[in-house]
């Protein structure tokens with residue numbers, strides 16, 4: 001899973017190019033930067049890799065979600081639908097823009113259940129955010145079809161699935177836009193960083209301005225100080241060192257995915273001996289990035305029994321029902337509406353009236369699937385010994 005496993009001379013060379021100019025800022029410094037524009041180059045490479053028209057780099061995957069939501073015009077009074085199994089960042093961004101997160105069930109893809117999505121859409125819904133969790137695709141074509149019927153934009157949270165595809169088409173290009181994260185544990189990493197891709201030039205222009213205090217980036221005699229602004233923005237600018245890392249890491253992404261696929265196939269082979277085991281449904285197995293291996297048992301008791309044996313063998317798997325960062329009922333701060341604001345915003349209106357109360361038992365189908373699912377992170381570099389240890393433990397668990 002983590003791109004830091006393959007840091008090498010390519011990253012060092014890219015970083016040196018930046019240090020040689022001394023320019024860490026993506027804009028301005030015309031003469032001094034000797035035509036080195038790493039963030040711009042990373043955006044161009046990333047858009048072209050994904051087959052998207054435009055890319056906007058930002059400071060994180062969370063910022064990418066926020067900037068995309070802003071550009072889609074989402075704000076207070078709106079609802080945004082996402083799935084109840086995701087990283088907290090997805091709904092943090094929705095709350096931060098002033099909208100209310102509404103959660104759908106997941107199905108055996110471990111991503112948004114399109115059938116449940118249909119029941120959650122209402123006249124306040126302003127955006128739908130399917131998340132391509134654990135390296136693989138949601139039923140994105142079905143989701144986009146449902147959304148278009150209602151004329152609602154789709155933002156694909158592709159933070160965990162850079163390089164993933166369906167029939168060769170990159171995840172992040174099915175909806176109106178796709179967001180990515182390059183934080184320290186993502187498959188390709190710039191330390192911290194994010195990206196939004198879109199085919200909509202006007203949306204890209206809005207994001208480019210919003211992420212940089214509203215700067216319109218139009219060439220003028222006064223330079224940056226003379227630029228105009230159409231609206232108030234914020235600062236989510238990526239810096240040149242991150243852009244440099246991104247160029248080097250993107251060039252390695254396909255080979256990282258290939259290595260992960262190879263490791264995942266071995267784990268899958270070993271786990272297939274577990275009685276009644278099912279694997280996570282993949283819309284297109286070819287397009288899986290294989291950053292995680294998820295296998296689903298028949299009951300939660302069986303799941304716990306199997307994981308106890310894996311733990312005894314020193315290779316316990318993740319059960320996301322027990323993990324407090326990725327699954328709806330475990331987000332106690334969301335459930336309780338914990339916030340640092342005196343007014344209670346964003347969970348309460350400025351007058352103190354609660355805007356939304358979440359029920360921890362809202363998603364029984366997701367809770368059932370999560371309680372039966374075990375997950376291994378798959379790395380780019382896994383030693384034969386490590387893999388053997390895991391496969392042997394899976395074999396033991398299968399016959400116990």
Ligand SMILES: *Cc1c(COP(=O)(O)O)cnc(C)c1O
Pocket residue numbers: 059060061062063086087089090131133157159160180181182183192193194
């Ligand atoms: C990592 C992640 C994010 C946030 O990315 P950061 O770069 O850490 O801000 C958003 N959504 C999902 C699903 C993630 O896994």
